[in-house]
Amino acid sequence: MAIIGNIIKGIIHATDIISSEYNAAEEQRSVLKNLLETAKETKFxxxxxxxxxxxxxxxEKVYREKVPFSDYNQITTNWWEDVQxxxxxxxxxxxxxxxALSSGTTGKxxxxxPVTDAMVSAxxxxxxxxxxxxxNFDLPADFFEKEIMMLGSSTDLxxxxxxxxxEISGISASNIPFxxxxxxKPGKEIAKIDDWDMRIQRIAEKAAxxxxxAxxxxPSWMELMLQKVIDYNSLNNIHEIWPNLQVYTSGGVAFGPYKKSFNALLGKPITVIDTYLASEGFIxxxxxxETDAMKLVTDNGIYFEFVPFNPDYIKPDGSLVQNAPSLTISEVELNQDYVLVISTVAGAWRYLIGDTIEFTDIERAEIKITGRTKFFLNTVGSQLSVNKLNDAxxxxxxxxxIEIxxxxxxxxxxxxDFYHCWYLGTDSKIDTEKLSKxxxxxxxxxxxxxxxxxxxALEGVKVNTVSPSIFHDWSGANKKKGGQVKMERVMGQDRFAEWETFVASKI
Incomplete structure (x- = not known):
């Protein structure tokens, strides 16, 4: 009998009884006032x-009137260079x-x-x-006695x-409570290994x-780790060595595109839980x-604003024009793309994180990430978000x-003429004309x-298929494997030319 697991599960369920009624707007007002009160004597x-x-x-109104929007480059030039x-x-x-070191999606x-002690605590x-x-997920008591594999960047700071x-995953892992x-898992010794391939090799050796x-x-790096464990231990699927694996907490990118290939590595279904942990905070x-949407953390050191996603408000570099309107959480609407703007206990103020979101449930403050401001494909008026590209x-x-x-x-x-030129990562042999159509x-x-x-003006679609490993190699060439860098879903023409040269060198 899972005695410890039953105790932990009982404590978790007891919190539901004593929790108060949720009001995101009130929590956000309190967060903003606390942020302002704490930082009022700083230079900013x-x-x-x-x-x-x-x-x-x-x-809320006076704050947005007085303080300008900033992206990373703007706040760094004006303020964070002094912090650094x-x-x-x-x-x-x-x-x-x-x-927190972050290379975003380009890795260049x-x-x-900045990550303050207050942010680590948050x-x-x-x-x-x-x-x-x-x-809420009806997990058995013995789940709470199992080990958790946290696969991130090196904790050797x-x-x-x-x-x-x-990277933020390494900072977080280095601050786990005693x-x-x-x-x-994989434990402090292995987690400190900086070389991705060496770290994954040690995980494969110790997996049994x-x-x-959990x-x-x-997802991309998790798949590679699972495949390594499977190959090294001559398994058919990961459940042959970890039979009690029941939960995967995904983060960093949308899980949808990886769902089919990820499930192919399993011996039985598991619960997938999405999270939104960025270098700037746990969002x-x-x-x-009942949903794969995520609940905003509205009471914990981050104040959120939402700018309606309108091409007129977005500069070519993905930053915001200063007269773009912003809304509080009490003013948003369902099924509208918003640019996410945050102010935090790490000294980010009206900071453009680069993501776009939509609300799926306003009362619960539940959102889905719909894309990146830089990845919005609006050439010749096509207006495609990453969310729509993932669906396609x-x-x-x-x-x-097939798996892509x-x-x-x-x-x-x-x-x-303009064409949407796609590269799909798949090992399946499918006629590219059919895929294009x-x-x-x-x-x-x-x-x-x-x-x-x-x-x-958009003449058509062109598709090439390449091995998914080429995408991993591209990410590894731009930055260390296993890091926070994510694959660019949409590229500009210069970047795409670099990509095509890289692909040609691998084929």
């Missing part, structure tokens, strides 16, 4: 008159304990994002909220100006010693099994019974703007 707080904002009758040099009380009291340059609290939400730096250490009940990590997690790829998987875990595309000018027809039906564009 003094410049933008946080004291005046706090004394106003409508702090070790200066104190710039955008948050004191100086950060960590810097490292962003160095991430930990959000993680506890997610664990408590497991009461480097010193930088009296702080430590590394009581969790016995559950955490562990009783893994996995956590980015949302899936709270219940999953349509192909279903129609042709990776893809990228570009609105490419060929001679005088199927993609084109699906997107015409799914998006009226695309259909209009196809009748005008």
């Amino acid at each position: 707080g003094e410049k933008y008159q946080f004291n005046d904002v706090l004394e106003s009758n409508n702090p 040099e070790g200066k104190k009380d710039v955008t948050w009291p004191g100086s950060p304990d960590y810097f 340059t490292n962003k160095r994002i 991430i930990r609290r959000a993680g506890i909220q997610q664990v408590l939400a497991l009461r 480097e010193e930088y100006n009296n702080a430590l730096e590394g 009581w969790f250490e016995n559950y955490y 010693d562990w009783d893994i009940g 996995l956590s990590g980015i 949302a997690f899936q709270d219940r099994p 790829v999953q349509h192909l998987e279903k129609e042709y019974d 875990p990776e893809y990228t595309l570009c609105a490419n000018r060929i001679k005088d 199927s993609l084109d027809n699906f997107l015409k039906d799914a998006n009226k703007n695309y259909k209009v564009a196809r009748s005008k």
Whole structure:
């Protein structure tokens, strides 16, 4: 009998009894006031008159009137360069304990994002909220006695100006509470290995010693790890070595495109729970099994604003025009794409995180990530979000019974005409003309703007298929394997030319 598991499960379920009624708007007002109060004597707080904002009758309105939007480049040039040099009380009291290195999707340059002790604590609290939400998933008591494989970047952090730096997954793993250490795998020693291939090799060698009940990590790298464990131990599927595996906590990118290839590595179905942990904070997690949408963490050090996703508000580099309107969580509508803007306990203020979201349930504050501001495909008016592109790829998987875990595309000018040029990552041999026609027809039906564009300046669709391993090699060439870098779903023409040269070198 799972005695400890029953105790833990009982505690988790008891929290549901004592929890108060949820009001996201009130929680967000409180978060904003706490942020402003804490940072009012920083250089940023003094410049933008946080004291005046706090004394106003409508702090949300005055805050957005006084403080400009910033993306990473803007806030770094104006403020975070001083933070990175070790200066104190710039955008948050004191100086950060960590810097989260993030290369985003291109991997070309490292962003160095402040991570304060307050943010580390907020991430930990959000993680506890997610664990408590497991009461909604009807998991057996013995699940709570199993080990958890957290696959992220190396926890071997480097010193930088009296702080430590590394990717957010490594920072989070290096700050796990002591009581969790016995559950955490691959353990501190293996997690510190910087070389991805060496770390995965050690995991494969030790896999038989562990009783893994849950996995956590980015889908693409998780798949590669599972495949390595399967191959090294001569298995048919991962459940032959981890029979009690029941939950996968996905994050970093949408799980949908990986669903079919991921499930092919399993011996039986498992529960997939989506999370939204960015370098800037723990933003949302899936709270219940009835939906794959995620609940915003509205009471935990992040204040959210939502800019309606309108091409007129987006600059070519993906940043926002300063007169773009922003909404609070009490003003949003269902099924509308919004650019996500955050203010945090790490000293990010009206910060453009780069993602677009839509609300699926406003009362529960549940969202889905629909894409990236830089990945919105609007050449010749096609107006396609990553969400629609993911749907199109999953349509192909279903129609042709194939796996396409990776893809990228570009609105490419060929001679005088524009084409949507796709590369699909699949080992299946399917006629590319059929794939092109199927993609084109699906997107015409799914998006009226695309259909209009196809009748005008968008000439057609071209498809190439390549091995998914080429996508992994591309990510590895741009940045260390296994890191937070994600595959670009939409590329500009210059980047796409680099991609095609890389593909040609691998074929």
